[in-house]
Amino acid sequence: AQKVTQAQTEISVVEKEDVTLDCVYETRDTTYYLFWYKQPPSGELVFLIRRNSFDEQNEISGRYSWNFQKSTSSFNFTITASQVVDSAVYFCALSEGGATNKLIFGTGTLLAVQP
Amino acid sequence: DAGVIQSPRHEVTEMGQEVTLRCKPISGHNSLFWYRQTMMRGLELLIYFNNNVPIDDSGMPEDRFSAKMPNASFSTLKIQPSEPRDSAVYFCASRPLGGSLGYTFGSGTRLTVV
Numbered sequence: 001a002q003k004v005t006q007a008q009t010e011i012s013v014v015e016k017e018d019v020t021l022d023c024v025y026e027t028r029d030t031t032y033y034l035f036w037y038k039q040p041p042s043g044e045l046v047f048l049i050r051r052n053s054f055d056e057q058n059e060i061s062g063r064y065s066w067n068f069q070k071s072t073s074s075f076n077f078t079i080t081a082s083q084v085v086d087s088a089v090y091f092c093a094l095s096e097g098g099a100t101n102k103l104i105f106g107t108g109t110l111l112a113v114q115p
Numbered sequence: 116d117a118g119v120i121q122s123p124r125h126e127v128t129e130m131g132q133e134v135t136l137r138c139k140p141i142s143g144h145n146s147l148f149w150y151r152q153t154m155m156r157g158l159e160l161l162i163y164f165n166n167n168v169p170i171d172d173s174g175m176p177e178d179r180f181s182a183k184m185p186n187a188s189f190s191t192l193k194i195q196p197s198e199p200r201d202s203a204v205y206f207c208a209s210r211p212l213g214g215s216l217g218y219t220f221g222s223g224t225r226l227t228v229v
Contacts, residue, residue: 043204101212
């Protein structure tokens with residue numbers, strides 16, 4: 001069965017600090033996809049990134065970077081030089097390949113960036 | 116592209132009443148998902164459809180909940196009768212079947228049952 005664990009319930013940082021949000025996943029499939037979504041206080045779910053299980057290259061997008069390590073079943077998300085606008089709940093999610101199409105979410109990490 | 120459209124945005128109803136939530140997926144997306152978000156349980160998958168056919172409804176909490184997808188452009192989630200514990204934000208999402216494309220979420224319906 002697929003499972004996503006985000007052990008950090010809440011993180012508080014001061015603006016300009018770097019912060020890493022942890023995500024550990026479980027799956028029996030060899031083909032799967034990992035996602036990060038952002039949920040700002042307004043409530044919508046904003047897609048940030050998708051990675052497939054065959055691509056372990058780290059990715060950087062502006063201040064955001066993602067570290068995917070199959071050996072530890074982790075897909076961690078780092079925000080560099082955090083800003084107040086980064087304050088949100090961040091969800092890691094997993095979708096297995098094949099006919100099973102469902103996206104399973106972790107419990108989320110609330111990030112508070114203080115000015 | 117108008118995105119996934121959900122209606123209503125907010126719904127307040129009295130316990131025992133029937134509630135119907137609506138979702139219009141992105142055109143061409145043939146997988147549709149209903150999620151419920153609460154503080155206690157986080158984001159739970161209730162049911163999903165591929166090509167209008169329900170594939171997995173194991174997340175539907177009980178018989179009071181039902182979902183339909185009569186065509187590729189419309190789905191409903193119905194609660195009858197509603198109870199206060201059904202109060203939550205209900206999200207609809209869609210994606211193209213297969214491949215590695217992402218899931219696009221609607222803005223959600225905030226349901227309050229009093």
